[in-house]
Amino acid sequence: MKLTFYGHSCFLFETGTHRLVIDPFITGNPKAPLTADQVQCDFVLISHGHGDHFGDAVEIAKRNNATVIANYEIATYCASLGAKSHGMQIGGAHKFPFGKVKLTIAHHGSGLQMDRGFLYLGNPTGFLIQTGGRMVYHSGDTGLFMDMQLIGQMNKIDVALLPIGDNFTMGVDDAAKAVEFLQPRVVIPMHYKTWELIDADPQNFRSKVKALGVQAQILQPGESYEF
Numbered sequence: 001m002k003l004t005f006y007g008h009s010c011f012l013f014e015t016g017t018h019r020l021v022i023d024p025f026i027t028g029n030p031k032a033p034l035t036a037d038q039v040q041c042d043f044v045l046i047s048h049g050h051g052d053h054f055g056d057a058v059e060i061a062k063r064n065n066a067t068v069i070a071n072y073e074i075a076t077y078c079a080s081l082g083a084k085s086h087g088m089q090i091g092g093a094h095k096f097p098f099g100k101v102k103l104t105i106a107h108h109g110s111g112l113q114m115d116r117g118f119l120y121l122g123n124p125t126g127f128l129i130q131t132g133g134r135m136v137y138h139s140g141d142t143g144l145f146m147d148m149q150l151i152g153q154m155n156k157i158d159v160a161l162l163p164i165g166d167n168f169t170m171g172v173d174d175a176a177k178a179v180e181f182l183q184p185r186v187v188i189p190m191h192y193k194t195w196e197l198i199d200a201d202p203q204n205f206r207s208k209v210k211a212l213g214v215q216a217q218i219l220q221p222g223e224s225y226e227f
């Protein structure tokens, strides 16, 4: 299995049988190692409606004939734009051809910026992705929450993808606390250094989680982690 970092919160997850792209913010992402028309996938997962996560989702889904997986409001909006989609809600899981996806809570917003104001697109989410005997958790954008302890208790997480950039999401200290709650085997930091406002230090995060006995894998955009 392979996770490739496309910058910000975007990852390509190759399960061995399918390719999933999560939060495909490529166009306008200063750290993106490729262009949106180069993304190849079977499924597109969108954690919430913000532009730096929704990104190129509809274009990528339509070009690849891929299915969007997201909360019901985002899925319905993508369907109205011509993409195949599968809507879910927080706490619900569904079995897809590659494995199982469960939507988790996230403390954040989910409006898509339009010309004037925002299009409300439901609640922000994270994803628990179970495939081939492995579990990956992409938290989406979120602040720290106590239920991460429950998520950690109920799931043996192999790889957790967590934001560390602060301001809009958890910063380094809260993300380290999240690692303590989640007890993943490996954590990959995301949502930092895309812009100056979220200029967190991943090495600082790595040393904090090392003290908890957890390995942080820092990926440069374009780099992969195999497990």
Ligand code: NI
Pocket (backbone or CB within 6 Å): 048, 050, 053, 108, 109, 141, 168
């Ligand atoms: Ni956001």
Ligand code: MN
Pocket (backbone or CB within 6 Å): 050, 052, 053, 141, 168, 191
């Ligand atoms: Mn974001």
